[in-house]
Amino acid sequence: MYIEELLTEKKRVIVRKWFDLTIETYPEETRNFLKTPAEQSANPVAETIHSALQGLFNGIINKETTGTGVASYLDNVVRIRAIQDFTPTQAVGFIFGLKDVIREELMNDVRRHGMYEELMAVESGIDRMAAAAFDIYMRCREKIYDLRANEVRNWTYRILKQSNMLREHEGEGI
Amino acid sequence: MAKLPKPEELSKIDYKPPKTGCGWRETPVQFKEGMYCFGSRPKYLEEVGFPNAREWKPNEEDWKLPENWKDIILDGLKERLEKYRSFRLFMDICVRCGACADKCHFFIGSGDPKNMPVLRAELIRSVYRKYFTPGGKVFGQWAGARELTYDVLKEWWYYFYQCTECRRCSVFCPYGIDQAEITMIGRELLNLIGCNTDWIAGPVANCYRKGNHLGLEPHAIVSNLEYMIDDIEEITGIRVDPSFNRKGAEILFVTPSGDLFGDPGTYTCMGYLMLLHEIGIDYTWSTYASEGGNFGFFTSMEMAKRLNYKIYAEAKRLGVKWILGGECGHMWRVVHQFMDTWNGPADFLEEPVSPVTGTRFENAKTTKMVHIAEFTADLIKNGKIKLDPSRNDHLKVTFHDSCNTSRGMGILEEPRYIIKHVCNNFYDMSKNATREKTFCCGSGSGLNAGENMELRMRGGFPRANAVKEVKEQHGVNMLANICAIDRAVLPTLMDYWVPGVSVCGTHELVGNALVMKGEKKRTMDLRLETLPGMEDSEEEE
Ligand code: SF4
Numbered sequence A: 001m002y003i004e005e006l007l008t009e010k011k012r013v014i015v016r017k018w019f020d021l022t023i024e025t026y027p028e029e030t031r032n033f034l035k036t037p038a039e040q041s042a043n044p045v046a047e048t049i050h051s052a053l054q055g056l057f058n059g060i061i062n063k064e065t066t067g068t069g070v071a072s073y074l075d076n077v078v079r080i081r082a083i084q085d086f087t088p089t090q091a092v093g094f095i096f097g098l099k100d101v102i103r104e105e106l107m108n109d110v111r112r113h114g115m116y117e118e119l120m121a122v123e124s125g126i127d128r129m130a131a132a133a134f135d136i137y138m139r140c141r142e143k144i145y146d147l148r149a150n151e152v153r154n155w156t157y158r159i160l161k162q163s164n165m166l167r168e169h170e171g172e173g174i
Numbered sequence B: 001m002a003k004l005p006k007p008e009e010l011s012k013i014d015y016k017p018p019k020t021g022c023g024w025r026e027t028p029v030q031f032k033e034g035m036y037c038f039g040s041r042p043k044y045l046e047e048v049g050f051p052n053a054r055e056w057k058p059n060e061e062d063w064k065l066p067e068n069w070k071d072i073i074l075d076g077l078k079e080r081l082e083k084y085r086s087f088r089l090f091m092d093i094c095v096r097c098g099a100c101a102d103k104c105h106f107f108i109g110s111g112d113p114k115n116m117p118v119l120r121a122e123l124i125r126s127v128y129r130k131y132f133t134p135g136g137k138v139f140g141q142w143a144g145a146r147e148l149t150y151d152v153l154k155e156w157w158y159y160f161y162q163c164t165e166c167r168r169c170s171v172f173c174p175y176g177i178d179q180a181e182i183t184m185i186g187r188e189l190l191n192l193i194g195c196n197t198d199w200i201a202g203p204v205a206n207c208y209r210k211g212n213h214l215g216l217e218p219h220a221i222v223s224n225l226e227y228m229i230d231d232i233e234e235i236t237g238i239r240v241d242p243s244f245n246r247k248g249a250e251i252l253f254v255t256p257s258g259d260l261f262g263d264p265g266t267y268t269c270m271g272y273l274m275l276l277h278e279i280g281i282d283y284t285w286s287t288y289a290s291e292g293g294n295f296g297f298f299t300s301m302e303m304a305k306r307l308n309y310k311i312y313a314e315a316k317r318l319g320v321k322w323i324l325g326g327e328c329g330h331m332w333r334v335v336h337q338f339m340d341t342w343n344g345p346a347d348f349l350e351e352p353v354s355p356v357t358g359t360r361f362e363n364a365k366t367t368k369m370v371h372i373a374e375f376t377a378d379l380i381k382n383g384k385i386k387l388d389p390s391r392n393d394h395l396k397v398t399f400h401d402s403c404n405t406s407r408g409m410g411i412l413e414e415p416r417y418i419i420k421h422v423c424n425n426f427y428d429m430s431k432n433a434t435r436e437k438t439f440c441c442g443s444g445s446g447l448n449a450g451e452n453m454e455l456r457m458r459g460g461f462p463r464a465n466a467v468k469e470v471k472e473q474h475g476v477n478m479l480a481n482i483c484a485i486d487r488a489v490l491p492t493l494m495d496y497w498v499p500g501v502s503v504c505g506t507h508e509l510v511g512n513a514l515v516m517k518g519e520k521k522r523t524m525d526l527r528l529e530t531l532p533g534m535e536d537s538e539e540e541e
């Protein structure tokens, strides 16, 4: 028996619990809305989070906890949480919820089969994801500042260009 | 920016928000950076005679309000309850069914319960109950009433400037309660004591004095357009020759000033110039009524009326027959829903008739102002212009309905009709996110400042998400629209959420496809970028 088999068996319930835990990070009045299944376009935050958590969990099962696939799932969620009412820790902390859920769901089996090392490997995978999530978070926050600067540039570009305020290399003047 | 935690702190974090233990009514608002705009500078308020001009900062304790601010607000509220029957009704008839609650893009994107439309309205409704209903006067909070305090006032300001007056929520309300109008009145009341935003007050003052939001003077407007005319000549070999402030022209053309200076609005503007040249109509630009937009609409009805009047005064001065308006959003909400009561009917103008097709625009019978999307769709329908849609073949286009033109006046088909004739690849977004149910850009109603970027990214997320869907399904790379604010803010929204999707006005696509009499072989699009397949012909030249 491998831990991956256990994880696969319990995939539905683990992802659901992890999702619920993530939704718990939102204000009470909002949780119901986020937990009610809807079309992607009607409830994009919940749907994006849900499908990303599924993707990330598959990554754990398949031992793919780094790489572009995982990064893009992380990006989908962290990009949202980076502009919501969260501190940096809260924004990426949802990832650790998976550890709690897995322990809760698998602890008996882990004990019975003595799979502590395997569990630790899984948890290291989760830690790797969390570290990557932090990098993404930082990039998103930097991006917010860039957006502001770029917007001003787009707006005034023509005026500056016309009044010869830009140097030879377009854009250098601003 | 907050400090990054250490690894050992990380593993111990509590990811549940702390329980406040009290309801929304008692929770004072926290001003969070990135979520609100700067307070207006005194000079802007002075220029238009708005009250309580002073330096102030929204995140500071003291807002420097007049001593009797509470009386001013309550008197203002009373006056408006008497003046607008709809407003009184909106205060009374909400049954809290919750149908609107999850329909606001700010709520969807932020998860902040105070962005539920029903709670946004409750901000003002609770005060209304306290002072204007017998139940509220007697039973206080048991009847959902609350005192108007300094904190409540701050909360109004914070959340009425987190509503883009987009009316999406009202589409879902069984009683048709229009939160946009509640927000408008909320902002109007705040304006009575000088609580505005700089981003709105500046354009209002500029427009009042110089005719456009940026305060561009006549020579700057002409030179901006000339710059575009040079580009058009480079692309087509044809020099278009528009007139300015010409008395006796048949049509006055007015577009938002964003089209005059900011990319990608300028490309849309080139599209207008080319089209109006090609069909050879007798029209003129004005360097005085040089703004289609109306930021006055985001302060008070009275200010909006004053700014709107400038366009009609100019039409009268020039002696034109009717007005053709460019691609704008709130400009049209103002014209379609308010202009007639404020400044209409414009009897000195004639009912607009297209000089090319003879079509009578009956919908503009009293306002005498036609949206260019209607005008161009009519040209295409009557086969009056020659188009080569393959010049837009490098684009996979989707269309963003701007809230004002779709929900505000029902322009749903015309832009799609145009796009389908000038492009070969068009993909509509989900029905949840288009037409009457369109999601706002997140930056309308004067919220398109830079300092509230986080708010804008939250509010724009549902729109961006729908774009992402068509990008993933069909490879969409261009987001078309008919609104100048959209052209200014959607590129930023795409940059954050859906990189790889550009933004354009619908008439930029028209300009690309338009086959002009005597034009040279097109090798570039309106952005002066080489058309696919034309790389060699560029080198030959
Ligand atoms: S009008 Fe638009 S922004 Fe305002 S509450 Fe309704 S949905 Fe939200």
Ligand code: SF4
Pocket: B093, B094, B095, B096, B097, B098, B099, B100, B101, B117, B118, B172, B173, B174, B175, B176, B177
């Ligand atoms: S949908 Fe209308 S009646 Fe229902 S809660 Fe919202 S505003 Fe009130």
